[in-house]
Amino acid sequence: MSTTTIEIKTALDDTLNSDTDAGKRSSVEVTDYENRQTVGKITVDHPKMVCRNVNVYYGAKHALKEVGIDIGTNEVIAFIGPSGCGKSTFLRCLNRMNDTIVACRVAGQIKLDADDIYDKSIDVVQLRARIGMVFQKPNPFPKSIYENVAYGPRIHGMVNTKAELDELVRASLERAGLLKEVDKRMNDPGTSLSGGQQQRLCIARAVAVNPEVILMDEPCSALDPIATAKIEELIDELRENYTIVIVTHSMQQAARVSQRTAYFHLGDLIEVGETDQIFTNPKHKLTEDYITGRFG
Amino acid sequence: MAISQDAHTVKQFDLQLANLRNLVLEMGGLTEDQLKRAVAALVQEDMIAAREVISRDRLVNGMQAKADEDCVSIIALRQPLGGDLRMIMSLANTVTDLERIGDGAKKICRMAVQIYDGVSSPPSSKLLRDVTPIADLAAEMLHDSLDALARLDVDKALTIIHNDDELDQEFQSALRRLITYMMEDQRTIGHAINVVFVIKALERVGDHCKNIAEHIVYLVEGKNVQQRRNLDMSLAMLMQEKQET
Numbered sequence: 001m002s003t004t005t006i007e008i009k010t011a012l013d014d015t016l017n018s019d020t021d022a023g024k025r026s027s028v029e030v031t032d033y034e035n036r037q038t039v040g041k042i043t044v045d046h047p048k049m050v051c052r053n054v055n056v057y058y059g060a061k062h063a064l065k066e067v068g069i070d071i072g073t074n075e076v077i078a079f080i081g082p083s084g085c086g087k088s089t090f091l092r093c094l095n096r097m098n099d100t101i102v103a104c105r106v107a108g109q110i111k112l113d114a115d116d117i118y119d120k121s122i123d124v125v126q127l128r129a130r131i132g133m134v135f136q137k138p139n140p141f142p143k144s145i146y147e148n149v150a151y152g153p154r155i156h157g158m159v160n161t162k163a164e165l166d167e168l169v170r171a172s173l174e175r176a177g178l179l180k181e182v183d184k185r186m187n188d189p190g191t192s193l194s195g196g197q198q199q200r201l202c203i204a205r206a207v208a209v210n211p212e213v214i215l216m217d218e219p220c221s222a223l224d225p226i227a228t229a230k231i232e233e234l235i236d237e238l239r240e241n242y243t244i245v246i247v248t249h250s251m252q253q254a255a256r257v258s259q260r261t262a263y264f265h266l267g268d269l270i271e272v273g274e275t276d277q278i279f280t281n282p283k284h285k286l287t288e289d290y291i292t293g294r295f296g
Numbered sequence: 297m298a299i300s301q302d303a304h305t306v307k308q309f310d311l312q313l314a315n316l317r318n319l320v321l322e323m324g325g326l327t328e329d330q331l332k333r334a335v336a337a338l339v340q341e342d343m344i345a346a347r348e349v350i351s352r353d354r355l356v357n358g359m360q361a362k363a364d365e366d367c368v369s370i371i372a373l374r375q376p377l378g379g380d381l382r383m384i385m386s387l388a389n390t391v392t393d394l395e396r397i398g399d400g401a402k403k404i405c406r407m408a409v410q411i412y413d414g415v416s417s418p419p420s421s422k423l424l425r426d427v428t429p430i431a432d433l434a435a436e437m438l439h440d441s442l443d444a445l446a447r448l449d450v451d452k453a454l455t456i457i458h459n460d461d462e463l464d465q466e467f468q469s470a471l472r473r474l475i476t477y478m479m480e481d482q483r484t485i486g487h488a489i490n491v492v493f494v495i496k497a498l499e500r501v502g503d504h505c506k507n508i509a510e511h512i513v514y515l516v517e518g519k520n521v522q523q524r525r526n527l528d529m530s531l532a533m534l535m536q537e538k539q540e541t
Contacts, residue, residue: 252375279377281518288300291377295305 036065036265039284040273044072044260048213048243049094054108056089056098063089065267067108071213076235076244078254078275081264082290087247090264091215094245095131096124112212129156132206136218138198140190140205145182148190148201149173152209168208176204177234196227203234207242214238216246220253232257251291255279263287299379299448299516309374313383316366320387320394323359324442327394327401330356331438331501334401335431338408338494339424346405356398363391379515386515390445393504393511397438400497400504407490407497419487423477426470427494433463434498437505444509450516453509457521463502470495 047070056064064086071077071094079087089098096117098104110117117127129152141148149169152158159165169186173179178200182193190201199219206214216235220228235244235257248254254261255275262272263286271284282288289295304310330349337346367388370376376384411419437456444452471492478488510521519527 251377255377280381282378285300288378289302292300292380293304293306293309294300294302296302 036268036270038068038269039271039287042069042269042272044070044075046073047071048073048113050109050111051093052109054090054093054106054110056086056093056107057105058101059103063267064093067269069262069269069272071243071245072260073243074239074241075260076239076246076258077260077262078258079245079247079262079264080249080251080254080290081270082295083249084266085264086267087262087264088217091217091245091247094213094215095128095133097128097133099124126156129209130211131213131215132209132211133215133217134199134202134206134219136221138195138202138222140193140198140201143190144187145173145190145193145201146186149204149208152205156209158209172204172208173201175207175238176200177230177237178204194227196223196230199223199227199231200234203231203238207238211242213243213245216244218247218249221249228253251279263290265290299383309380312366312370312374313380316363316370316384316387319359319363319366320391321442321446323356323363323391323394324438324445326352326356326359327397328435328438328442330398330401331404331431331435334404334408335427335435337405338411339428341408341412341418343409343412346408349405350402350409353398353402356395360391360395364388367391379518382515382518386511389511390508393507397501397504400501403497404494407494411487411490416486419491420484423474423484423487423491426466426473427491427498430463430466430470430495430498433459433466434501434505437463437502441505441508441512444512448512448516450513453512454521456509457506457513460502460506463499467495467499467502 049071051070052068054064054067055062067086067090079091081087092098093106093110094117096106098106106118112127112130115122117131141151143151146169149172150165153165153168159168170179173182178197181197182188182201185192190198193201199222203214203219220231223231232253235246238244246254246257258275260272261275261278263270263278263282263284265286271278271282271287273283278287279291282291330352333345334349336342337349367384370384374380437459440452440456440459443449444456474488474492474495478485513519513521
């Protein structure tokens with residue numbers, strides 16, 4: 001094949017935004033509701049996590065169907081979709097939080113770097129240090145601010161001396177943008193902080209155990225606009241060192257914080273793409289209908 | 297992704313969008329009428345009609361201001377995305393082009409008033425000979441672009457973009473003729489310069505119609521025309537290479 005042909009094909013592929021990865025064939029223009037094949041490029045050049053053929057069942061209910069997607073290193077990817085679409089279910093697959101749900105069964109492959117996280121040899125506790133999670137409702141431990149952050153590193157044996165622990169706690173709080181506000185009150189209960197501060201404390205707690213990926217399940221839905229803005233700014237800063245996956249009901253938030261966005265609908269991954277493309281020119285009619293407020 | 301025609305769950309949003317589209321189409325109709333009357337005023341030496349067109353231009357400007365306000369309001373209140381966002385942006389840009397077309401009609405009338413000022417002798421008919429065919433082309437382009445906007449017709453929009461080349465060529469030919477007349481007889485220079493302004497205004501009308509057509513392509517397909525041209529060229533070259541190998 002000549003260089004010109006390769007260049008044209010590359011330009012064509014970029015323009016059509018097609019993907020031919022194993023497990024899913026994609027189409028360009030999908031106009032009927034019955035077509036639930038994933039549209040858009042599910043792969044990235046340097047994936048941190050690779051998911052293929054992921055199916056989740058709650059008893060007999062098939063909650064997540066044949067989901068395949070890459071999570072890129074040091075990117076923020078947003079999962080959007082209506083309630084019950086499977087985005088939080090999928091998020092919980094990424095650090096095996098679904099293991100705690102008795103009726104839940106996960107099938108398929110999810111890799112963190114080269115490791116299959118569902119392999120029998122994987123230590124789930126260690127996994128959840130590598131892939132941290134921040135929940136919708138801030139949930140600091142009923143301990144002091146200091147202890148909230150120190151707890152994880154201590155039980156993981158990450159530090160040897162008190163001085164090292166102090167340094168780690170301060171660095172984590174700094175990284176979460178909270179240190180200045182709590183420097184003089186480290187012994188106060190974590191629950192004495194405001195909602196936004198509590199959420200940043202939870203982020204500091206996650207960051208303290210040196211994760212590679214941070215999962216966030218609607219981290220700002222309980223917060224006011226100012227606290228939300230601070231968290232979003234923090235997410236942008238954290239991206240330098242971590243990979244972040246965020247589930248959100250707010251399309252505007254997804255648009256503001258993420259580089260890629262994935263739209264889920266009734267258990268299917270409908271479309272994934274660059275955030276600005278998803279919100280200005282989505283390829284799938286279901287995506288277009290959801291983001292424009294045409295809910296049928 | 298073609299633009300969705302389904303209703304929004306929040307009906308007020310549909311209403312606002314429909315009102316905006318209707319306002320833009322109404323402004324288009326007014327502009328079309330202004331252009332037609334301006335050319336007629338020039339050709340028929342009707343200075344009363346010319347002054348009416350000049351005065352009515354403030355209505356065109358008023359509609360632009362209202363449309364701009366409505367666009368900002370929808371963006372602030374509805375945070376439109378996808379096809380809705382492209383609709384708002386395209387309509388906002390179209391309104392600017394329509395206002396400039398209105399200015400073009402006003403310019404033609406100002407030139408008419410200068411040409412038939414009652415002081416200098418009227419121009420010879422050969423100077424104005426090219427105005428009508430160029431005006432007809434421009435008027436047709438404007439009509440077609442408004443039609444394409446109403447129907448969101450991409451094929452028609454692409455034809456309009458192509459037709460602008462013809463208008464540009466007619467303008468160049470007319471300009472050469474006028475220059476020739478001026479060189480042949482210096483007494484024609486005064487009127488000829490005014491006619492140059494008239495045909496230039498008509499040529500600009502064509503350019504603005506081409507812009508409107510490009511906005512339609514962007515609105516429907518989410519691609520700017522250059523992207524689409526590259527895609528069409530890429531497809532054509534790929535087909536050709538396949539045939540050759």
